Amino acid sequence: MHARSDETDGAEHDDLAGHVEIDGVRLKLAHPYEAPGQWIGQQEILMQLLACWITVDEADLPLTPRLIGSPGVGKTQLAIAAARAQDRPLYIYQCTADTRPEDLLITPVLSQGGEISYHASPLVSAMIRGGVCLLDEGNRMNEKSWASLAPLLDGRRLVESIVAGITIPAAREFRAAVTMNQDESTFEIPDYILSRLQPTLKVGFPNKQDEMAILQYHLPFAEAEMLAMTVEFLQHSHELKLEFSPRDGINLLRYAIKRMVQEGSHPVSRDEAWQEALQRCLGEDAVDLEQLAQRRRRTLGGDAVPLGLADLFFDPDDPLHPDREDDEDDLDE
Numbered sequence: 001m002h003a004r005s006d007e008t009d010g011a012e013h014d015d016l017a018g019h020v021e022i023d024g025v026r027l028k029l030a031h032p033y034e035a036p037g038q039w040i041g042q043q044e045i046l047m048q049l050l051a052c053w054i055t056v057d058e059a060d061l062p063l064t065p066r067l068i069g070s071p072g073v074g075k076t077q078l079a080i081a082a083a084r085a086q087d088r089p090l091y092i093y094q095c096t097a098d099t100r101p102e103d104l105l106i107t108p109v110l111s112q113g114g115e116i117s118y119h120a121s122p123l124v125s126a127m128i129r130g131g132v133c134l135l136d137e138g139n140r141m142n143e144k145s146w147a148s149l150a151p152l153l154d155g156r157r158l159v160e161s162i163v164a165g166i167t168i169p170a171a172r173e174f175r176a177a178v179t180m181n182q183d184e185s186t187f188e189i190p191d192y193i194l195s196r197l198q199p200t201l202k203v204g205f206p207n208k209q210d211e212m213a214i215l216q217y218h219l220p221f222a223e224a225e226m227l228a229m230t231v232e233f234l235q236h237s238h239e240l241k242l243e244f245s246p247r248d249g250i251n252l253l254r255y256a257i258k259r260m261v262q263e264g265s266h267p268v269s270r271d272e273a274w275q276e277a278l279q280r281c282l283g284e285d286a287v288d289l290e291q292l293a294q295r296r297r298r299t300l301g302g303d304a305v306p307l308g309l310a311d312l313f314f315d316p317d318d319p320l321h322p323d324r325e326d327d328e329d330d331l332d333e
């Protein structure tokens with residue numbers, strides 16, 4: 001027998017606290033994420049994400065995209081805003097290295113009376129309620145946990161909870177997206193999962209106007225001059241391909257403003273406060289962006305094969321490349 005998932009499928013909602021019964025098992029659902037989330041600028045990437053969730057026909061299926069980009073660039077914010085634009089309840093699952101398959105689905109909880117109650121994860125709650133689930137920082141989660149989601153992410157659209165002994169199909173309205181982080185504390189996600197997380201949408205840094213609007217939106221009380229200094233700094237760092245993000249700008253400004261309003265016999269000037277915040281929030285290296293960028297280039301270039309003059313004019317695979325020798329062996333054979 002199949003589990004029933006949402007109201008239209010006949011699941012029995014017994015109260016507003018969010019309980020639902022599936023195949024005789026009573027599940028407590030998670031609360032949706034309520035905070036507002038506005039996406040400023042870069043409308044194209046928002047449209048790309050929303051397009052993934054459209055279904056054009058009864059036989060069509062929504063896509064579950066991967067959102068990638070530098071830390072603090074706005075991946076989570078974009079997904080929140082997209083769910084808001086859809087007017088669907090949003091559930092966020094924060095993936096970590098410790099996430100176990102049952103954490104992703106249903107967790108048994110021992111109640112005071114000694115009975116076991118079953119708590120649905122944000123993901124399963126979204127599946128049942130027909131909401132959007134954001135699997136945030138998905139590549140912090142190991143392969144075993146991802147494996148339990150394989151049937152959800154393809155045409156089957158269901159999960160199987162071993163703990164509760166039930167199969168849970170997703171409501172038609174259920175949508176999902178995954179954000180991925182680019183740092184060392186992540187796992188390699190197996191290809192069979194990656195092939196179910198398509199397309200890949202890359203969130204890039206905002207342009208000058210958008211970055212100003214983002215900072216203003218989050219810090220409406222900040223002085224225009226301080227906002228301008230921060231936007232200049234961030235834009236310069238984007239040009240140099242350094243990874244300082246809108247989040248860094250927001251944190252830096254918050255700290256600088258707090259330092260300025262602090263009472264004391266030596267009030268801190270705007271420039272002093274901003275410089276101090278720069279060093280304390282982003283590190284000493286951030287003071288000289290040009291030098292930092294040069295150092296980065298050197299480290300990155302350290303492992304690369306040095307480029308010859310010919311490399312500037314010929315593609316490495318171009319048969320006309322004067323230094324090209326790799327095919328000679330093949331010809332001899």
Ligand SMILES: Nc1ncnc2c1ncn2[C@@H]1O[C@H](COP(=O)(O)OP(=O)(O)OP(=O)(O)O)[C@@H](O)[C@H]1O
Nearest residue numbers: 038039040070071072073074075076077214246247
């Ligand atoms: N386009 C935008 N509109 C509104 N706020 C933004 C935008 N871009 C970034 N932000 C703000 O910048 C901060 C960082 O964004 P967010 O947390 O979404 O980054 P992230 O890419 O998910 O970072 P991480 O890689 O650490 O998970 C948040 O406060 C977010 O609200």
Ligand SMILES: [Mg+2]
Nearest residue numbers: 075076136179
């Ligand atoms: Mg994030």
